[in-house]
Amino acid sequence: MTNPITRFAPSPTGHLHIGGARTALFCAAYAHGHAGRFVLRIEDTDQKRSSEAAARGILEDLAWLGITWDDGPAFDSCGGDSRSVGPYYQSERLSFYNEAFQKLLDAGLAYPCFETTEELAEMRQSAEANKQTFIYRQRADYDHASALKRAESEEHVLRFKMPAQAVTVKDEILGEVVFPYEELDDLVIRKRDGFPTYHFAVVVDDQAMGVTHVIRGQEHLNNTPRHVALMGALGYPVPVFAHLPLIFNPDGSKMSKRDKDKAVRAAVKAAGDVTAQDAGVDEGVFAKWQKDKTVQLPQDKLVPLAERLNVELPEIEVEDFRRSGYLPEAVVNYIALLGWNPGEKVEGGKDLERFDRAYLDSKFDFGRVGKAASKFDREKLRAFNFDLIKSMEPGAFAKIWRAWAERYDKALVQRLSAEDMHMLAPAVQPRAATLSESRQPIAYLFVDAGTIEYDEKAVAKFMHKGEPAGADVLREFAPRLAEVEPFTPEAIEARLADYCEHEGLKMGSLAQPIRIALTGAAVSPPLGVTLASLGKEESLRRIERCLAALTV
RNA sequence: GGCCCCGUCGUCUAGUCAGGUCUAGGACACCAGGUUUUCAUCCUGGUAACGCGGGUUCGAAUCCCGCCGGGGUCACCA
Numbered sequence: 001m002t003n004p005i006t007r008f009a010p011s012p013t014g015h016l017h018i019g020g021a022r023t024a025l026f027c028a029a030y031a032h033g034h035a036g037r038f039v040l041r042i043e044d045t046d047q048k049r050s051s052e053a054a055a056r057g058i059l060e061d062l063a064w065l066g067i068t069w070d071d072g073p074a075f076d077s078c079g080g081d082s083r084s085v086g087p088y089y090q091s092e093r094l095s096f097y098n099e100a101f102q103k104l105l106d107a108g109l110a111y112p113c114f115e116t117t118e119e120l121a122e123m124r125q126s127a128e129a130n131k132q133t134f135i136y137r138q139r140a141d142y143d144h145a146s147a148l149k150r151a152e153s154e155e156h157v158l159r160f161k162m163p164a165q166a167v168t169v170k171d172e173i174l175g176e177v178v179f180p181y182e183e184l185d186d187l188v189i190r191k192r193d194g195f196p197t198y199h200f201a202v203v204v205d206d207q208a209m210g211v212t213h214v215i216r217g218q219e220h221l222n223n224t225p226r227h228v229a230l231m232g233a234l235g236y237p238v239p240v241f242a243h244l245p246l247i248f249n250p251d252g253s254k255m256s257k258r259d260k261d262k263a264v265r266a267a268v269k270a271a272g273d274v275t276a277q278d279a280g281v282d283e284g285v286f287a288k289w290q291k292d293k294t295v296q297l298p299q300d301k302l303v304p305l306a307e308r309l310n311v312e313l314p315e316i317e318v319e320d321f322r323r324s325g326y327l328p329e330a331v332v333n334y335i336a337l338l339g340w341n342p343g344e345k346v347e348g349g350k351d352l353e354r355f356d357r358a359y360l361d362s363k364f365d366f367g368r369v370g371k372a373a374s375k376f377d378r379e380k381l382r383a384f385n386f387d388l389i390k391s392m393e394p395g396a397f398a399k400i401w402r403a404w405a406e407r408y409d410k411a412l413v414q415r416l417s418a419e420d421m422h423m424l425a426p427a428v429q430p431r432a433a434t435l436s437e438s439r440q441p442i443a444y445l446f447v448d449a450g451t452i453e454y455d456e457k458a459v460a461k462f463m464h465k466g467e468p469a470g471a472d473v474l475r476e477f478a479p480r481l482a483e484v485e486p487f488t489p490e491a492i493e494a495r496l497a498d499y500c501e502h503e504g505l506k507m508g509s510l511a512q513p514i515r516i517a518l519t520g521a522a523v524s525p526p527l528g529v530t531l532a533s534l535g536k537e538e539s540l541r542r543i544e545r546c547l548a549a550l551t552v
Numbered sequence: 553g554g555c556c557c558c559g560u561c562g563u564c565u566a567g568u569c570a571g572g573u574c575u576a577g578g579a580c581a582c583c584a585g586g587u588u589u590u591c592a593u594c595c596u597g598g599u600a601a602c603g604c605g606g607g608u609u610c611g612a613a614u615c616c617c618g619c620c621g622g623g624g625u626c627a628c629c630a
Contacts, residue, residue: 011630046629117628124627133554133626157628174557183555183626191628198630222556222625243557250563252622334564337579341565351566351578370558370565373623377563380580390593430593441592462590496589507589515590523591 004036004212004240008069009202011043012055014257015299015317018376019217019247021065022335026244027215028067029336029357029364039209040072040079042089043202045195055089061318065328066357071209085209090201093208097196100204100234101158101189108144109233110158110189112151135185137162158190160200160230167225172242172366174218179225187226203227207236218243218373242366245339246373249314255376259314260306261289261296267309279305315378323408325435327400329356330385336360338374354387386433394425401425404435412438415445423489424533427525444519445533449542454549458522462512463550470513471550476503477510478543487536489528496527517546 006027010020024040031038040062044050059075062068072079072088079088087093104110115123120136127134138161150156162184169177189200196204206214221243231238249255268274268290276286280301289295297305303323306313315321321331333354342363344352355363389397398421405412416424424442431441439446463470477499484495500507514531515524518539524530531539 009630013630043630049629113628120628128553131553135626177556179556185626188628193628195628197628202630217624218557219624220630223630245558246623248623254623337564339564343566345566345578349577353565353579367569372558374565375563377580380564383580427592431591458590500589509589511589521590525591527589 002035004031004034005039005210006031006036006213006215007039007041007206007209007211009041009043009205010058011046011049012051012058013046013049014054014057015319016058016061017255017257017317018315018321018331018335019255021061021067021318021331022247022338023216023244024062024067025065025332025336025360026340026364026369027213028069029360030213030215030366031070033361033364036212037070037083038068039085039211040069040088041205041209042073043198044089044091045191045198045201047091047193047195050091057319061322064322065318065332067332083210090196090205093201093205094194096204096208097190097201100200101196104160104189104233105148105158107233109161111138111142111144111161112147112156113159113188114147114150114154114156133183135182136187138186155192157188157192159186160189160226160233162186162226163229163232167228169221169224169228169241171221171224172240173245173369174221174243174371177221177224179222184225184229189230199223199226199230203230203234203236206239207231207234211239213240213242215242215244218246242369245370247335247338248373248375250375250377252375255316257316258293258296259316260302260320262293263311263314264297264302264306264309265290265293267306267311271309274305274309278308321381323436325404325408325432325437326381326385327388327435330381330388332357332360334381334384336364338376340364340369343368354384382433389429389432389434392429394429395422397429398422398425401428401435401438408436409439411446420533424525424529427529427533431525441525442533444524444530447520449538449545452520452542452545454516454546455521458512458516459550462509462516462522466509470509470516471547473505473510474513474517474543475547477514478540478547481531481543482536482540484536487532489526489532491528492531493526493528514543517543 008020008024008027010016010024016024028038030036040059042055042058044055055073059073059078063076063078068078070079071081071083071085074080081088101110124134136159138159162181164181166178166180167184169179171177187199188197190196224241224243228238247255249259268279276283279286279297281289281297285297289297296302299319303313313320315324315326318331322328333356336355337353342352342355342359344363346352392400398418402413402418402421428438428441432438463474466473480495480499481492484491496510497507499505500510511527512522514527515522518524518530518534534542
């Protein structure tokens with residue numbers, strides 16, 4: 001097989017799901033690792049649910065992850081139509097589908113049906129009552145010619161006449177899977193509104209775009225025999241299939257966008273007094289959302305509400321991980337390991353787990369994709385992210401940290417200059433596994449000096465005990481601190497060390513009192529950074545206030 | 553419920569296709585020590601798994617069968 005063409009075909013109904021991201025990643029990796037092309041196609045045949053904004057969001061999510069596509073919607077340096085097989089929005093490809101419909105219609109392989117949705121529901125129910133699975137089949141006395149005539153004036157759908165034989169799907173990951181004819185119904189291929197169903201559009205488009213390898217989630221396995229049958233009827237070659245194992249929540253449930261609403265809904269219920277106004281939506285919408293598990297609040301309402309209620313939203317979509325402060329490289333590395341692994345050992349007999357895109361592209365193959373579903377372990381992703389953060393140059397970290405904050409934490413940007421963030425970087429990096437955790441080690445910067453409460457135990461241990469007592473050491477040292485110039489972490493550290501040596505003090509006996517004075521507790525980043533980030537004036541003010549508070 | 557897929561530490565997995573070198577290896581998490589001016593980082597060590605039952609075989613995590621368990625899918629959504 002030379003020059004494979006893979007494709008990722010999301011429906012634009014929201015941000016990119018993390019599972020979809022993995023599929024896209026593997027599609028891109030396989031294509032790029034085998035001198036092929038990766039196509040991105042937007043499946044917007046569901047007019048009720050699709051939106052242009054969502055489509056754009058998905059492109060952004062992919063671009064952020066660094067997953068680039070060769071053919072598809074133009075975005076940044078991605079996409080374009082150099083092979084002239086576009087357009088890449090299915091809603092703009094109706095003429096292709098109509099041509100294929102006609103072909104099947106002429107051959108009697110597609111036929112109009114006139115049952116209403118209600119009638120079908122009834123048929124389904126009665127089948128169920130008889131403990132049978134409802135399978136739609138063309139009636140024995142079906143008259144094609146008169147149906148075609150009737151279709152000219154009546155609303156109808158088109159169904160595919162399923163050939164009466166079992167279908168074997170050859171899958172690169174699962175092997176051969178046989179589906180008996182009895183399980184395959186005459187599926188709808190054109191909806192009442194004239195749009196093709198997913199099954200039809202995907203087959204026509206994949207053929208038109210030269211797709212050779214269909215890589216998708218295992219939830220599509222049951223659809224595949226239908227697609228294969230359709231391909232046969234249309235005279236298309238059958239591509240290679242590879243169905244990826246599913247990704248679940250840690251509790252085994254399916255990772256769903258609704259999980260986010262679920263978390264907030266529970267918090268709203270627990271709080272008891274949250275109003276529609278608090279949520280920023282209509283009364284009706286809010287009431288419906290509270291009752292109906294399938295209703296979702298818009299992202300821009302849900303996120304602020306979650307923040308107000310102090311709920312941590314589960315990350316489900318790529319955008320969620322981005323907001324939480326994960327680095328795209330970490331996300332990509334982690335999800336690549338969900339269901340796949342390179343099977344390579346490094347020194348010490350350890351599995352090779354950390355790698356970049358180039359490595360993935362060069363090594364990815366279906367032979368090493370597992371069959372079993374995997375659970376999404378945020379702790380491990382977090383560890384990957386943490387490692388990446390720790391290993392960055394402070395300057396580089398400060399840059400991405402600021403870029404992130406500009407998007408998701410405006411207050412941080414207002415409080416800290418780019419220079420501040422650069423100085424803080426070495427202190428923050430080993431203490432924040434994600435960018436959103438970066439506030440924790442420097443929380444002291446965000447409290448007003450006047451409101452600091454001093455931890456009793458710490459005060460007792462470090463301020464009152466000892467000979468001399470910590471408070472006295474601190475009082476003696478304060479003037480020396482005032483002399484430090486410039487007030488940089490290095491200069492401060494040097495002065496500190498100097499002073500301790502001269503006075504015959506242990507570092508801790510001075511360091512801990514300073515920490516308590518500055519932050520209220522005996523925990524903080526290295527003193528040089530802590531002091532410098534606060535600034536000389538503020539540092540001295542806090543020390544003074546602390547000393548005063550202790551003597552009262 | 554029908555059909556389909558799956559089943560190694562808590563989690564992700566190596567090992568399974570070509571049965572022995574597997575008293576089952578790694579990673580994350582967890583626990584315990586150590587380094588450090590606190591916290592964190594870092595270093596060292598530890599706990600922990602072949603779902604169950606039958607076969608086949610000198611020998612099974614690896615092959616076969618059954619059971620149990622988990623999941624997917626049954627739309628004019630994708």
